[in-house]
Amino acid sequence: MYRLFFVLLLVFPTWAQDNITDTGCTIDLSPIAAQLIQAQAHASQGDTTGALSIIADIQAQLDALTAACEGQESSDISETTTPQATPQASQTILLSGYQFDLPADWLVIDDAGVTLAGPTDGAARAIIRPNGLLRRGEQAVAIVIGDAARIAPELTPDATAQEIITLYRQTFEQDFNFSLDNNLSQITINNRESWRFRFNAPGYSGLVNVTVLDNDTLMLIIVAASVDEIDSAESILNTILGTIDEI
Structure with a gap:
């Protein structure tokens, strides 16, 4: 559980x-x-x-x-959806030897090695809160770059991207009882292989994505949007993957 x-x-x-x-x-x-x-x-x-x-x-x-x-x-939900001050502009993000683009007006937060981003502080942090809620028109991302031991410590250190995304999908469906829109999908963007699935949580809809950056480095992206606006979340995800480049 x-x-x-x-x-x-x-x-x-x-x-x-x-x-x-x-x-x-x-x-x-x-x-x-x-x-x-x-x-x-x-x-x-x-x-x-x-x-x-x-x-x-x-x-x-x-x-x-x-x-x-x-x-x-x-009280948790109220806190995560309270509008904050105008977010700082940030377009190109540098992270763990890579760079990628996020919306220019998003607030970007480095939270203990996890990159959180969204139009407000509350939206950015909602994605890592159990009862997070995103308003209509809001999206948010949480990103971690590292090896398999960092992304999925439950698996072996040489776990593949497909094995990692399978673990996340199984857990979202069986343990969290989130509804899933489709099966695992494999996609190549910017010459990098990714595995992903869509999910629906009580306070938002989103995607979990694992991308292979090189032989030992993976990128975990959880991107979310307001319920029923998952296509906007996927657009953000594809922008990140389409612009990622090694520094």
């Missing part, structure tokens, strides 16, 4: 911390992240019993956090 949560916790380490409120619900997942690494170490050594014991403890902690913070989702 928590498979994608574990993956996103390691890929987006501030995902849950961004949802801290002043109503007594304090979420600090740093200790759980450390336990996940310990569980993987046990599993890699063939100690399934030890790994499952740690996972059971993690699940108990997550259940306790859920119970403590239940009912505060509405």
Whole structure:
């Protein structure tokens, strides 16, 4: 049930911390992240019993956090959709030895190694919040560039882009119960192979995309738009892929 949560916790380490409120619900997942690494170490050594014991403890902690913070989702949604000041202009983004284009009037945020972008701060951060909401006409992206161990720590270090996108698709569908519009699709843009799928979450529609930049480097892009405006999200995605170039 928590498979994608574990993956996103390691890929987006501030995902849950961004949802801290002043109503007594304090979420600090740093200790759980450390336990996940310990569980993987046990599993890699063939100690399934030890790994499952740690996972059971993690699940108990997550259940306790859920119970403590239940009912505060509405405040999270309100925060993510509050209009912010006019975003700074940014067109060409430099990231991990590559460059690509985003809309000129978008705000771009470097959040612990994750590049978030959108027309406002709230829109940019909505995509990594469990109850994020995008208004009509808004889009947002979250981008990570790295090797397979960074993009999908649950898989082996030599996992392919297709294997990684299959994991994300399976988790979005089975664990998060998001509806998916189509099967996995493979596309080549700018001489680079990508795998992607579309999904519909309660507060937005979007795509998850994994692109091969070179033999060891991958680019994970999660792009989203207001519900029923997924085509605009895909247009943003294709612009990124069409303009990416090695620095």
